[in-house]
Every structure is written in C-alpha cells, then in structure tokens.
Amino acid sequence: MKIISCPHELKEYLKNIKNSIGFIPTMGALHEGHISLIKKAKEQNETVVVSIFLNPTQFLKGEDLDKYPKKDEADKKICSISGVDVLFFPQPSDMYGADEVSLLAPKVRGYVLEGQSRPGHFNGVLTVVMKLLNIVNPTRAYFGKKDAQQLNLISLMVKQLFMDVEIVPVDTVREKDGLALSSRNAYLGKEERVEALKVSSSLRLSSAMVSRGVLDAKEIKSAMREILAPLEIFYVEILDRDFNQLERVEIGNSVILVEVKVGTTRLLDNIWL
Numbered sequence: 001m002k003i004i005s006c007p008h009e010l011k012e013y014l015k016n017i018k019n020s021i022g023f024i025p026t027m028g029a030l031h032e033g034h035i036s037l038i039k040k041a042k043e044q045n046e047t048v049v050v051s052i053f054l055n056p057t058q059f060l061k062g063e064d065l066d067k068y069p070k071k072d073e074a075d076k077k078i079c080s081i082s083g084v085d086v087l088f089f090p091q092p093s094d095m096y097g098a099d100e101v102s103l104l105a106p107k108v109r110g111y112v113l114e115g116q117s118r119p120g121h122f123n124g125v126l127t128v129v130m131k132l133l134n135i136v137n138p139t140r141a142y143f144g145k146k147d148a149q150q151l152n153l154i155s156l157m158v159k160q161l162f163m164d165v166e167i168v169p170v171d172t173v174r175e176k177d178g179l180a181l182s183s184r185n186a187y188l189g190k191e192e193r194v195e196a197l198k199v200s201s202s203l204r205l206s207s208a209m210v211s212r213g214v215l216d217a218k219e220i221k222s223a224m225r226e227i228l229a230p231l232e233i234f235y236v237e238i239l240d241r242d243f244n245q246l247e248r249v250e251i252g253n254s255v256i257l258v259e260v261k262v263g264t265t266r267l268l269d270n271i272w273l
C-alpha cells in the first residue's frame with residue numbers, strides 16, 4: 001500500500017492509473033463500517049484509494065475536534081489488510097491555506113436536521129469532499145447511508161456542480177445488538193452504550209409499524225419518541241429520498257431519521273424503507 005500525504009504528489013501518482021478508481025473519504029478511527037465501504041469499492045474498481053483526514057472545518061467551535069478518536073497506526077494496518085492500494089494521509093496545512101475559497105451548503109437542505117443543530121457543519125463537509133474529489137478524481141466515491149443527510153448533500157453537490165463521479169451509498173453496519181457503528185461510539189460509557197440502543201430500537205419499531213400497515217408519519221414518530229423519551233432528542237423525521245417531509249411513509253421512497261444526545265455524545269441513525 002502506498003501512503004501519500006501531499007495532494008499534488010497524489011494527483012501525479014493517480015494520473016498514471018488508467019482503470020477505475022474507487023474512493024473512500026474518512027476521518028480515521030476506522031471500523032467495520034469503513035471496511036464495508038472499502039470492500040464495496042474493491043468489488044467495483046481496479047484501484048482503491050482511502051483518505052484519512054480529520055477535517056477541522058466541519059467541526060463547530062466547542063465540538064469534539066480535539067478529542068475525536070485518533071488511531072493512525074491501527075488505521076494504516078486496517079487499510080493495508082483490506083487491500084487498499086493508496087492511502088492519502090494529509091495534514092491540515094496540505095489541505096487548507098489562508099483566505100480560503102469554500103463551498104456553502106444549500107440554505108434549506110443544509111440547515112435542517114443535523115444542519116440545524118450544527119449550523120455551518122455541511123459547508124465544511126462539502127468543501128473538503130470537493131477538494132478530496134478534485135485531488136483523487138475517482139470513478140466512484142463511497143459514503144455510508146448512516147450519514148444520510150451528508151450523503152444527500154454530497155449527491156446534490158455532484159449533480160448541481162456537474163461533477164463527474166458516481167456517488168455510491170453503502171448500507172449501515174450494526175453491532176449484533178443493533179447499535180450503528182460510528183467512530184463516536186468510542187465516547188460512550190457502559191450505561192450510555194445501553195441507553196444508545198434506544199435509537200436502533202425506535203427505528204426497528206418504525207419498521208415494524210410500517211410492516212403492519214401503519215403509514216401515518218405522526219403516529220410513527222410519536223411511538224418512536226416514546227422509546228427515545230429519556231434522551232435529548234434533536235429530531236425524529238420521516239422524509240422522502242429527496243429529503244422532503246412526508247405525511248405518510250412511501251414504501252421504497254422513505255428515510256426515517258433520528259438524532260439524539262446520549263451523555264455528551266451525538267448519535268444519529270436512520271432506516272431506509
């Protein structure tokens with residue numbers, strides 16, 4: 001596995017690759033969720049590139065940038081064992097200068113749900129993803145469905161800015177007990193880890209209700225809120241795949257999303273029905 005930290009060197013190196021490139025952008029602290037993105041990219045492309053970059057511009061003041069889990073050596077091993085061809089490992093100074101050009105998330109879709117409690121977060125995400133895509137110039141880029149709003153906004157950016165990359169959504173990976181994998185799960189204490197299961201339980205309940213024929217969004221959301229009640233709830237929403245509000249679940253075109261705080265840790269999860 002080749003490890004490169006300079007964007008220009010990576011661009012030069014990848015210019016010589018004539019077959020398809022699959023790209024997985026990450027912020028490190030890799031887990032099975034990331035490994036499933038790498039596996040998917042390996043199935044669909046000849047060359048696989050992973051980036052590990054803890055992007056400072058997507059963290060708001062007072063958020064967890066400084067304590068975000070860092071596992072550089074373990075991450076390199078995971079990438080190498082998983083068959084990654086090139087690991088891009090830049091420093092903030094490789095990615096950002098003074099007086100930066102940056103992207104603005106759309107005023108509506110970028111400021112609801114996670115964007116409402118983290119205003120400006122998606123400006124940082126879109127800017128760094130745009131930079132990374134320009135550096136790697138991949139055939140396909142892989143994003144987890146767990147970050148559904150991020151996936152939605154990146155797909156929108158690629159469409160609206162006429163970018164030449166296929167965005168591939170990949171299913172959420174869960175622990176046996178249902179907890180969706182996330183690098184931030186490392187923050188959870190023992191009791192918080194148990195409380196966190198309310199998130200996947202509420203989503204399982206929503207899916208069971210839909211299977212029984214209950215499609216009314218209000219009814220489903222209020223049943224979910226009962227399960228989530230002791231936690232700080234940021235939102236429980238039922239949207240279509242373009243992120244428009246739904247009054248009734250449309251099977252094959254719905255996403256049910258939850259974000260809560262457990263202790264000091266934000267957890268988000270969703271289910272696509």
Ligand code: PAF
Pocket residue numbers: 025026027053055058125128129147150
């Ligand atoms: O999902 C993430 O890990 C990050 O938001 C991303 C897409 C790597 C951009 O920094």
